[in-house]
Amino acid sequence: MTLTNDTKSREIFTRKSLYWTTLKRLDNLSILKHATQRKVSRKMVEELVFDNTEERRRRRQNGVGWVEVIVGSMFSGKSEELIRRLNRARIARQKVQVFKPKIDKRYSVEEIASHSGMTHISKPVMTAEELLAQIDEDTEVVGIDEGQFFDKGIIEAANDLANSGKRVIVAGLDQDYMGKPFEPMPQLLSIAEFITKTHAICVKCGATANYSQRTFESDELVEVGASGKYEARCRKCFIPHSDKPTNHD
Numbered sequence: 001m002t003l004t005n006d007t008k009s010r011e012i013f014t015r016k017s018l019y020w021t022t023l024k025r026l027d028n029l030s031i032l033k034h035a036t037q038r039k040v041s042r043k044m045v046e047e048l049v050f051d052n053t054e055e056r057r058r059r060r061q062n063g064v065g066w067v068e069v070i071v072g073s074m075f076s077g078k079s080e081e082l083i084r085r086l087n088r089a090r091i092a093r094q095k096v097q098v099f100k101p102k103i104d105k106r107y108s109v110e111e112i113a114s115h116s117g118m119t120h121i122s123k124p125v126m127t128a129e130e131l132l133a134q135i136d137e138d139t140e141v142v143g144i145d146e147g148q149f150f151d152k153g154i155i156e157a158a159n160d161l162a163n164s165g166k167r168v169i170v171a172g173l174d175q176d177y178m179g180k181p182f183e184p185m186p187q188l189l190s191i192a193e194f195i196t197k198t199h200a201i202c203v204k205c206g207a208t209a210n211y212s213q214r215t216f217e218s219d220e221l222v223e224v225g226a227s228g229k230y231e232a233r234c235r236k237c238f239i240p241h242s243d244k245p246t247n248h249d
């Protein structure tokens, strides 16, 4: 079997497993019940599965690009959501390029990673200018993780990319350890067509968490490497600056 065929069969396999997983998920939804009752063909169900919001947006945009921003506290699944969207774009055979700021040395340097272990290949860059310089003309989707660590040039860069017809997806922290807006994310939120806010669960009380609680003393804005140094907290349990780690014993 040639390499191309091998890749193809792997992709078909992925599509098939995604199809069955989604069917299972849709099991309780009336839309699938209707589909079953009307004996809708497998092809139509497959279209239902893959004709997701992103695809519909793409068609509706008529060749014009746009900016999507995913924001939330630490442990809220931002990177996971970014990786999910990038993987879907790749399954749809779109050309994807992914970047992250060089400041983030967590896990592998050439990857973006979620706390749950999902990864996606990415290119580390120092500045927004460096990012722009590396974009290929035929790229359709540009993913950017840890957007809060970029310089303000990222706002113009995102606009330029969207203006040239590309779909730009930026994930990042919207608030710092003081609970203050984390530049340049607020400005990216302003220029974005689509915004997703992800939430974590407060480790103290189980409520919806919107804050990243620092659990050590430091006045540095950027402390990379979240493991053991931060926890998700709700509005009531969050203490700006720092607090001692929650003890569950």
Ligand SMILES: [Zn+2]
Binding pocket: 202, 203, 204, 205, 206, 207, 233, 234, 235, 236, 237, 238
């Ligand atoms: Zn709480």
